Amino acid sequence: MREWMRAIPPLGWPVLLAALTLTLLGLLGIYSAEAGLEGPPRVTMRQFMFLSIGLGGFFAVQVIGYRELGRWSYILFFVTLAALGALLVARYVPMSPVIVARRNAYRWITIGPMTFQVSEYAKVSFILALAYYLRYRTNYRSIGGLLMPFILTLVPLGMILKEPDLGTSLLLLPTLFVMLYVAGAKNRHLIVILTLGAIAVPVFYFSPLMNPYQRQRIQSLFHQDQTDTNWRLNAGYQLNQSKIAIGSGGVAGQGFQQSAFFRHNLLPEEHNDFIFAVVAHQWGFLGALFVVTLYLAIIATGLTIASATNDPLGRLLAVGVCAVICSQTIINIGMTIGLMPITGMSLPFVSAGGSGLISNYLALGLLVSVARRRPVDMAPKPFEFDDA
């Protein structure tokens, strides 16, 4: 046991403990939402199992080390793309029982008893591959050099989008941006691309590429403060219920109990996408504050890790992991409080769901693995004296 503990570098502890705390809060929330139903708390137990697997993966990554994984990054990325490709093809060529559609979405590959949500793992392999790609280059400082990173991003993005899984696909873009930014891409290039993106959004919004119900989700954001019972019962139901759950949490929450609100299924998707509402309901504003702080701790520590190392792959990897965790958290929490449109995105480390949890702990493993590597001292640091 001590061995394992020593394996974790000093900077790795805040990250791991924060993540574990979040997962614990998630377990409490899931249990509370589940306990009123009949039978054993299955989702809670499964989540616990996923946590174990995730921690196992975490430590495995420590053992292998990020650099070794980096050498495999392209292969892993290719495997991921192949899996995504299989999902796309499965729409036209039946591949059950390996690939089965749920609600007309092809997102999962089943091998034996295990089901993998490919897009979650794709996030991780994407970051690894992108970091590996960029690590020694400098050509991204020119416009032409930005092309390849974008292609590297847009290919998986498009494939994930087609599953369909709008939410996860969107995560790749901010991650790309942040990684390019810290890698040193020129400001003006990035600004131009951002501006183009900003223009593309309304175009996309009004184009036929967007489903009516997707548009409705965005419209819901603007509607939400009107006292329109029609909206509250229909289009805005989920958001409204989420706000009620969160708002009724008050300062210190309703406590850990089987809240009647969840017992009667008044909040849809309370296990995964809206788990934050459950936590906020149980622990109140203070609890929500604590959760936000935990995520900030992870990100801040992650960025410190990036700063502390001087290995380029490590730097980019750390930043990439932080970016993806940060984006997902912002979108998910924003969704539950009515600042973001509702997309099917879960909360990292907290939401129920095997692939999400495991892939997040894998990413965390990469991050901590970066922290393990101490920079090679080329010169003694100043103000270091031998005598105590």
Add this chain to the structure above:
Amino acid sequence: MFERRLRVVLTIPVLCGLVMLARLYRLQIVERDDYRDSAAAALIAPRRYLPPLRGAILDRYGQVLVSDEPAYDLTVDYGALEANDDFVEDYALEIRRTEPDWRDAEPQALRVEATDRLDAFYDRLAELSETPVDDLLVRRDQIVASVQNLREYIWRHRPENERKTFDEFRIREQNMQHALMRDVAPGARARIEMALRDLPFVRIEPSVRRVWHDRAQAFCHLLGRIGQVSSERIETDPRIDDSLAHYRAGDLAGVSGAELLAEESLRGVRGFEERDLDMRVVEHVDPIDGNDVRLTIDLELQQQIAGILMDAVTEDPNRTGASCVVIDTATREVLAMVSVPTYSLDTFRDHYAELRDDTRFRPLLFRAVAEEYQPGSIMKPVSLLAGFRYGLVDPSATTFCDGSYKDDSRHWHCWTYWRHLPGHGAVNAEQAIQHSCNIYFYSLGERVNAHRLTSFYSDFVLGPPQSATDHRGTGLIEERNGIIPTQEWIFERRGRGYRIADGRNYAIGQGELQITPLQAANMYATLATGRFQEPTIVANDARERLAREIPGLRTSSINTARRGLFRCVNEEGGTAERTAKMDNIVVCGKTGSAQCVSRAIRSAYTFDVGGGEQRTITAPTIEAARAALPGGVDATLVRRKIIERWPPPREKEKTPPPHAWFAAYAPYKKPRVSLALVIEHGGSGGQVAAPVGRKVIQAILDSPHNYFGMETRPSLVSADAEDPA
């Protein structure tokens, strides 16, 4: 640079975190109470309303005529009836949520399933309840149309600044359950409830139905009916601010007769029950039943008089109906208000078209208050009093009647002329009434003139104006006020001024003058007491009904008329003496044979059926004609030609038989009760109406309630003591 950029990157999550915390602060701290309330409210199932019982309508002595009985309605959520997209979507989600088989289905498949189930529901219900599915669909369409009409009505009447767009505007009734089938048979109820329990939008809810008791058939016109409240009525409801008491779409309220008249007393207040999602009761408010309303009408008397009248009508095929009204002179409470023929209240709806098309007997007509007849000779005591009023009559002065006289244009006859009898000779006021001498009254009418006559009639029949109340009569919606042909009325309707002939006609109760049987009975009550007062049919009537003096009339004048009435019934030569005089009570009254016209009972209706074509249908009513014509509802009427009238004219006189009237009060010395009865086309008042009047008075005498206040009957002492309010 890397470090710097790292710091820049770090600001993003920090900023976002602050924004989120600000938002959370707002939700969880600032608006916490609102959300706590919402959370609590979300845990409560929608209110179920508990219907109140509507008050019963009772007769004078508390016997139930019509009352509510518990029943069950099958109600459907409005969204399901309208089957709009929102509802289908919700239902689809509900199916997914509650049925494991559908958990992974695609949205479109779910929507199709929801729609299918919705459509199938009507077929299932039709089979379970053994009703034709088309009836259910028609009923569904009616409900949807009525809610949409109400929605439009309310939207148009809201002030500008409250308006949203019409599409967004929703009314409460769009979120309610509505009764698709009322009064589900008890045997079927459990079966239907079990069979349809899988459908969340269907409920069997407790309700009430209105039941007429068998004994109430003689009251069929008087009781009236309940029906769905109209949009206007909802909006003008006096109780609109009371959330439990006001009308909602689909509520039933009185629309005619006593049900309408006493609506404010009969209607109750809803209760409700709120349960939380664990089925525990959160709040329960009992409904408040409506108050029973007691009429002033005596059930036994009403039934007996109905029988007596019906016998009289069936004696002769010319007779098409009859009516009798009996009034307590002191309180002007109506003791009986009969109109025959009657109809069965239970089967009314099924037979409506037949009843409507029976133009000969007009069973739906509430003759007692809604049909206006020429009064004929029963008006004579009143025209006599008009003469006294204007100082134009000396009680002892006589007029000579030799059967007829001639003026410039035509002959005027006394009724003796038609019977080939000699004239009455010299008659004074009392004798003129006793013998019902037309000549005396033509002369009187000429002297008083039409203008003063009608003015006096207004005072006497409709009430003196100086203390006019805001109501007239009993308040029934069917009630008509007769026709007192004032100068303005003649101008408007006949386009001429008064002629001398009018004065003569009005004095004998002919011409344009018309009154209802209720007015006739009340008129004789006024003769009996000397004061005018509005009648009433509800016990403890809250309206102010002052008894007012007739202006310009002295008691001595009235007494002259009264003596005339006494002689008419009790002295030889009186037109009612042989037929209405009674041994056990002294009755004062007057006969009348009112000339009248026949009525159309069948016509040829010519319609424009389009394409330049016309079709003619012979039918009793235009509705029956339209029913017989394919597409007749929309066809325009081009021409109507009357084919048959009833009764046919008599051979000799060339006119149909006159209406036979008898109006009276009793006892002579201390009047307590007045009555008026008319037998349509009965013929002679003396020969036909007066005997019927006698039977009616006998029936009143036989009643255990001693309406005449007689002291000579042995059982009276106790009867008096029990005299009910």
